[in-house]
Amino acid sequence: MSYETIETETHGRVALIRLNRPQALNALNAKLISELDCALAGFEADEGIGCVVITGSEKAFAAGADIKEMAGKTFAEAFLSDFIGRWDTVARARKPIIAAVAGFALGGGCEVAMMCDFIIAADTAQFGQPEIKLGVIPGAGGTQRLTRAIGKAKAMDLVLTGRMMGAEEAERSGLVARVVPAADLVAEALKAGAAIAAMSLPAALMAKDAVNAAFETTLTEGVRYERRLFYSLFATEDQKEGMAAFAEKRKAAFRHR
Numbered sequence: 001m002s003y004e005t006i007e008t009e010t011h012g013r014v015a016l017i018r019l020n021r022p023q024a025l026n027a028l029n030a031k032l033i034s035e036l037d038c039a040l041a042g043f044e045a046d047e048g049i050g051c052v053v054i055t056g057s058e059k060a061f062a063a064g065a066d067i068k069e070m071a072g073k074t075f076a077e078a079f080l081s082d083f084i085g086r087w088d089t090v091a092r093a094r095k096p097i098i099a100a101v102a103g104f105a106l107g108g109g110c111e112v113a114m115m116c117d118f119i120i121a122a123d124t125a126q127f128g129q130p131e132i133k134l135g136v137i138p139g140a141g142g143t144q145r146l147t148r149a150i151g152k153a154k155a156m157d158l159v160l161t162g163r164m165m166g167a168e169e170a171e172r173s174g175l176v177a178r179v180v181p182a183a184d185l186v187a188e189a190l191k192a193g194a195a196i197a198a199m200s201l202p203a204a205l206m207a208k209d210a211v212n213a214a215f216e217t218t219l220t221e222g223v224r225y226e227r228r229l230f231y232s233l234f235a236t237e238d239q240k241e242g243m244a245a246f247a248e249k250r251k252a253a254f255r256h257r
């Protein structure tokens, strides 16, 4: 499938989606969001894919929603079309998704990175929610996901001042899982993706689902939910294989079912 604003590749069981609007620092316009939606839907449906990596360029993961496209919208157009509703695709995906971020991840760019399951950042990464400087606020989950990731004090600092946060501060704050040299970013993300994609796919999907439940429910309910998922994995061939392989001192060969 060929796209105008993204590029896709597969590396074994790992899919790579590269945001690709270099002339606008990968600003997220309607076309890009719909192509991202379409590519993700394809990889979600593809049994041969176990993990997706989303990345941008060296200069920008994405510098936000496309300001020029949004600028003229009236309240009625924005509200009735609910254009941000279409952005949820990344957050709704069931397969694990890694954001590999170099350069700017601002506004909607930071929000898309936060919709992914975790972020691997290049040492050049700059995160921020600068919407306040445009007379608006984050609209694709920024006030919610950033606050859950880094706490109220830092989230307020970033959302109210619109300042950028570098990779080291982002890692220290808990927004980013790992920081790697910029030159190694995609290779490191693909390596992490390959490790995940080699696991049992039902186990990976349930692990993701269970961690996400921690943000939606009480501890008691969350632990109960986790236990139900845990027991259900004993119905998979992969659980039998994984545990047999341990006992036989060999590497598990998961069939992903």
Ligand code: HXC
Pocket: 023, 024, 025, 027, 028, 063, 064, 065, 066, 067, 068, 084, 104, 106, 107, 108, 109, 130, 131, 134, 137, 138, 139, 140
């Ligand atoms: C449209 C953008 C853009 C954006 C950059 N460009 N960001 N176009 N929307 N978000 C375009 C510029 O207009 C310019 O095009 C080209 O990309 C290069 O950008 P420069 O500004 O020349 O680059 P630089 O001087 O290096 O500055 C980089 C930057 C700056 C600091 C990232 O571009 C910037 O502040 N961008 C806006 C960041 C932002 O406010 N993001 C939040 C958007 S609101 P030309 O044609 O002039 O060369 C948002 C809301 C999300 O995301 C809510 C959900 C929808």
